[in-house]
Amino acid sequence: MAERIAGPEIERLIQLLARLPGLGPRSARRAALHLIRKREELLGPLAEAMRVAKEKIVTCSVCGNIDTGDPCAICNDPRRDPGAIVVVETIGDLWALERAGVLSAQYHVLGGALSPLDGVGPDDLNISKLVGRVAQGGVREVILAVNATVDGQTTAHYITELLAHLHVKCTRLAHGVPVGGELDYLDEGTLAAAMRSRTDL
Numbered sequence: 001m002a003e004r005i006a007g008p009e010i011e012r013l014i015q016l017l018a019r020l021p022g023l024g025p026r027s028a029r030r031a032a033l034h035l036i037r038k039r040e041e042l043l044g045p046l047a048e049a050m051r052v053a054k055e056k057i058v059t060c061s062v063c064g065n066i067d068t069g070d071p072c073a074i075c076n077d078p079r080r081d082p083g084a085i086v087v088v089e090t091i092g093d094l095w096a097l098e099r100a101g102v103l104s105a106q107y108h109v110l111g112g113a114l115s116p117l118d119g120v121g122p123d124d125l126n127i128s129k130l131v132g133r134v135a136q137g138g139v140r141e142v143i144l145a146v147n148a149t150v151d152g153q154t155t156a157h158y159i160t161e162l163l164a165h166l167h168v169k170c171t172r173l174a175h176g177v178p179v180g181g182e183l184d185y186l187d188e189g190t191l192a193a194a195m196r197s198r199t200d201l
Contacts, residue, residue, distance in 0.1 A: 064109030083140040092184040100191040113151040141169045148177045171198040
């Protein structure tokens, strides 16, 4: 059994960093060492930024995005087209589409995709609020920008069926998005082409 080589505070920092996506135990140790070496310029400001984020960041009650205000800046932006809602699985997907900058529309974050195998059903996602937004009127198109996975496509078909009686146009991203791909990992050019070539469901 390996002996502990650092105090409990440092071990705790490493354990917490190791929980972040893309960081395993070795990467977490390297990141922790770097933060500790740069205490004044990195660790202190990072701790303060995280404290402020914990206090100020809220989930938008309209679309499900995160921001420091509710409604979020996107929902409050008068330049956005209120007649188009882009439906995404995660906030990371929303950010990816915003980086591509191809469409100035409203968004709706589902919080995942339908996945019977994982026990994720319609009530676990932000679907009913989407139907409510569309039912209020003024929405001419719902763009289903979900991941090109089996779960993503199942979710898209489910939402299309739910919205059928509201007579709103439902489109999806073109097949330029690779099957099995996730939006957050695609480059801006691919996302832009896919958004421009969206098709009816």
